[in-house]
Amino acid sequence: MNLRAHHVLLWGLFIAGLMVMPELVSKGTLRTMIFACYLAIFAISWDVLSGRTGYISFGHPFLIGIGAYTTAILSKRFDVPVEISIPLAVVVTMIAGLIVLLPALRIKGSYFALVTLAFMELMYQLVQVIRPDLTGGTRGMSGLQTLTRGALNGYYLAASLMSVLAIIAWLLMRTRVGTALWAIGMNEESVRGSGLSTTRLKAFAFLVSAAIAGLGGAFYVHYLGSIAPRALFDINFLFTIIVAVLIGGAGTIIGPIIGAFFMVFLLEWLRPWLPGAERYFVYGLIALLLYMFQPKGIMAILAGLWVRLKRVTS
Amino acid sequence: MTYTKGLAVGLMTSLLASTAFAEDIKVGFIGSLSSDTGLSTLRGAEIAIEELNAAGGILGQQITMVSADTGEDVTEGVKAYEYLAETEEVDFIISGSIDDVSLGWLPRMQEFQIPTLDTWTSYIGIIDMVAEDPELMAPYFMNIASDEALATLYINFGADVLKAKMGFDSVVIVAEDTAFGQAITGLVTEALAPVAGIEVKDTIIYDIGTVDFAPIFSKAQSSGADFIYQVSSVNSQVISSQYVKLQVPMAMTGVNVSALGMEYWEDTGGAGGGISTLSPIPSVGFPLDPVSQGFVDTYQAKYTSRPVLPHFNGFNAYHGLKQAMAAAEEAGGFDDVKAWNAAMLKQDLRLEKDGKLWLRYGFWQHGEIEEVTQRTYPQNARFDLTAPYDDAQPSMVVVQWKEDGTVGVVYPFEYASTEFELPSWVK
Numbered sequence: 215m216n217l218r219a220h221h222v223l224l225w226g227l228f229i230a231g232l233m234v235m236p237e238l239v240s241k242g243t244l245r246t247m248i249f250a251c252y253l254a255i256f257a258i259s260w261d262v263l264s265g266r267t268g269y270i271s272f273g274h275p276f277l278i279g280i281g282a283y284t285t286a287i288l289s290k291r292f293d294v295p296v297e298i299s300i301p302l303a304v305v306v307t308m309i310a311g312l313i314v315l316l317p318a319l320r321i322k323g324s325y326f327a328l329v330t331l332a333f334m335e336l337m338y339q340l341v342q343v344i345r346p347d348l349t350g351g352t353r354g355m356s357g358l359q360t361l362t363r364g365a366l367n368g369y370y371l372a373a374s375l376m377s378v379l380a381i382i383a384w385l386l387m388r389t390r391v392g393t394a395l396w397a398i399g400m401n402e403e404s405v406r407g408s409g410l411s412t413t414r415l416k417a418f419a420f421l422v423s424a425a426i427a428g429l430g431g432a433f434y435v436h437y438l439g440s441i442a443p444r445a446l447f448d449i450n451f452l453f454t455i456i457v458a459v460l461i462g463g464a465g466t467i468i469g470p471i472i473g474a475f476f477m478v479f480l481l482e483w484l485r486p487w488l489p490g491a492e493r494y495f496v497y498g499l500i501a502l503l504l505y506m507f508q509p510k511g512i513m514a515i516l517a518g519l520w521v522r523l524k525r526v527t528s
Numbered sequence: 529m530t531y532t533k534g535l536a537v538g539l540m541t542s543l544l545a546s547t548a549f550a551e552d553i554k555v556g557f558i559g560s561l562s563s564d565t566g567l568s569t570l571r572g573a574e575i576a577i578e579e580l581n582a583a584g585g586i587l588g589q590q591i592t593m594v595s596a597d598t599g600e601d602v603t604e605g606v607k608a609y610e611y612l613a614e615t616e617e618v619d620f621i622i623s624g625s626i627d628d629v630s631l632g633w634l635p636r637m638q639e640f641q642i643p644t645l646d647t648w649t650s651y652i653g654i655i656d657m658v659a660e661d662p663e664l665m666a667p668y669f670m671n672i673a674s675d676e677a678l679a680t681l682y683i684n685f686g687a688d689v690l691k692a693k694m695g696f697d698s699v700v701i702v703a704e705d706t707a708f709g710q711a712i713t714g715l716v717t718e719a720l721a722p723v724a725g726i727e728v729k730d731t732i733i734y735d736i737g738t739v740d741f742a743p744i745f746s747k748a749q750s751s752g753a754d755f756i757y758q759v760s761s762v763n764s765q766v767i768s769s770q771y772v773k774l775q776v777p778m779a780m781t782g783v784n785v786s787a788l789g790m791e792y793w794e795d796t797g798g799a800g801g802g803i804s805t806l807s808p809i810p811s812v813g814f815p816l817d818p819v820s821q822g823f824v825d826t827y828q829a830k831y832t833s834r835p836v837l838p839h840f841n842g843f844n845a846y847h848g849l850k851q852a853m854a855a856a857e858e859a860g861g862f863d864d865v866k867a868w869n870a871a872m873l874k875q876d877l878r879l880e881k882d883g884k885l886w887l888r889y890g891f892w893q894h895g896e897i898e899e900v901t902q903r904t905y906p907q908n909a910r911f912d913l914t915a916p917y918d919d920a921q922p923s924m925v926v927v928q929w930k931e932d933g934t935v936g937v938v939y940p941f942e943y944a945s946t947e948f949e950l951p952s953w954v955k
Contacts, residue, residue, distance in 0.1 A: 242615030249607060342710060352710050353651060354602075356631040363639060365614060438606055439635025442628040445602035485611060489595050490561035 255430035257470030268399035273330030281428030311424025338447035354442030463513030556612035559624030569624025572845030686724035801931030802951030
């Protein structure tokens with residue numbers, strides 16, 4: 215796994231920074247950070263699968279939505295305690311992850327992306343027409359149990375969840391399995407030729423990605439207290455996740471976190487000055503310029519700065 | 529020295545200004561800043577605030593407003609509510625949100641307990657939440673008749689006009705593939721058709737990106753139905769104008785959101801005659817009482833961009849915000865939600881036209897049962913479902929655009945300014 219002392223130190227500083235944040239910022243900013251933490255979780259989930267293996271998933275909202283809807287329905291309609299409904303939601307999402315895996319056994323590239331997009335669209339239609347008495351139909355459900363009250367508690371929960379998932383994903387990606395997943399992204403045939411089972415490796419990536427998505431989706435819906443098909447199975451939601459990864463830096467764990475925080479904060483900071491749709495234009499423009507300047511994302515920019523700093527100091 | 533003095537004076541002025549600002553009553557607008565309906569609520573609230581401030585404000589304080597755009601997105605709605613509550617720390621929120629957006633931010637309203645008035649969402653499920661948990665939902669008021677009340681009266685239109693007057697026995701539903709489309713389709717299929725004795729021959733769902741409706745109209749014709757019931761909220765001017773241009777030989781009525789605004793004629797390029805739609809009140813073509821007309825005059829003098837005439841929710845915002853402030857005055861502010869709720873429930877604005885009760889901005893009380901539906905509508909706008917509508921206005925009207933570009937109310941008959949008629953090309 216090749217763990218070094220500075221890894222522990224950096225993760226420790228990262229977590230300490232997150233934990234001390236409520237002392238430094240307003241409640242309004244904490245609310246923004248909560249959304250950023252959940253987006254970061256979804257971005258990490260996408261990155262574990264697509265950022266590593268190269269299988270670009272357009273169906274991630276499908277997985278997040280399954281986790282969210284499972285716990286929402288169980289807790290709201292059947293009074294199942296969230297301590298049970300959330301783990302169940304993760305299990306159901308992992309099973310759904312295997313369903314998404316099936317096309318990946320035969321197709322890849324843009325074909326795979328389109329098939330996964332179809333999963334999202336299918337789910338969008340299904341939750342509206344199949345048992346709307348359970349799903350809430352087109353309008354969704356409101357008044358779901360929330361796990362916390364107030365910005366502070368919500369922030370600690372979201373930041374802790376994000377940190378734990380980020381560290382687990384980071385550790386996993388530093389194992390030999392993680393390296394093999396990277397290799398699949400670069401040349402799947404070579405990996406297969408080396409005697410490794412790419413099917414098993416891909417199944418592993420899909421399951422881990424689905425577990426993170428399901429857990430994130432379940433906690434997210436119990437933070438919001440409401441759920442609607444239009445909010446989850448939506449192309450904008452999908453693009454937000456993917457752009458967070460690309461802006462931050464795909465194939466890293468910190469990159470998607472930075473990308474998620476960058477995107478959420480940029481939009482919220484623009485709100486007082488540009489309350490209408492103009493802020494999306496400015497936000498899109500900044501994201502585009504950033505991507506054009508460094509296609510490998512903010513992580514690459516930071517890495518470059520770090521190298522320069524080291525050169526200057528030496 | 530001069531510079532230092534100037535700086536000191538500047539700082540003092542800023543400090544005083546910020547102190548005065550902090551004492552203002554702060555209103556938050558939540559809704560879409562890019563839709564005609566969202567802008568109607570925003571502008572209605574702005575005019576009400578200007579008038580209240582000109583009259584001295586409330587509780588000796590001036591009223592200010594900040595807005596938070598939802599972009600009609602559910603998650604953005606939650607963020608917008610949080611922004612208003614925790615960053616702007618508003619005292620009162622006025623909403624121009626659609627159903628699922630309101631449902632999205634409702635848990636935040638329950639958490640923050642900020643008095644909130646919804647001027648556009650008409651979802652009966654929210655009123656059910658008020659009935660189930662009045663304490664938790666105490667800050668919430670909806671001053672548009674709920675969708676159930678709208679549908680109930682629309683069934684009468686089906687029976688009185690479509691069935692009795694026009695002799696229609698069957699319908700084909702042409703509905704867009706949206707949450708709104710599916711909800712209305714359900715209401716028509718389950719309520720209008722069976723109660724009015726009209727058979728649903730077929731239901732055609734179309735994508736909101738559809739630009740060529742010829743095959744859809746062709747399929748509708750082949751169903752053998754007497755008329756088309758359209759359900760269209762997104763780009764609904766497209767289906768209307770193609771209906772006119774293609775001269776589809778069937779009557780078409782239903783719900784057409786673009787026809788709710790005065791821009792409809794321009795948006796359809798003058799090809800929108802014959803279209804009728806259900807509309808909350810006041811609608812286009814709805815004769816106004818002097819007070820509401822005064823609001824429209826001020827609105828049109830102040831705003832030159834669309835919507836040139838506020839949608840119904842603009843009126844709701846204008847009258848509703850004044851009522852919310854009057855309730856706050858009685859309750860000593862917005863902090864005591866229970867006291868504000870009690871004062872808000874007492875608000876009752878009766879507007880007359882030619883000596884007749886024309887519009888009433890009041891609320892159903894807790895436990896008060898409406899006669900026709902035999903159910904309660906606590907904290908929902910008061911409406912009347914029975915002619916001659918002497919307790920309040922009807923929950924909705926049906927308006928029809930004529931081929932000469934004029935528009936009028938065709939139902940209920942007591943509020944009608946014109947008669948429902950078939951387009952000239954329909955035999």
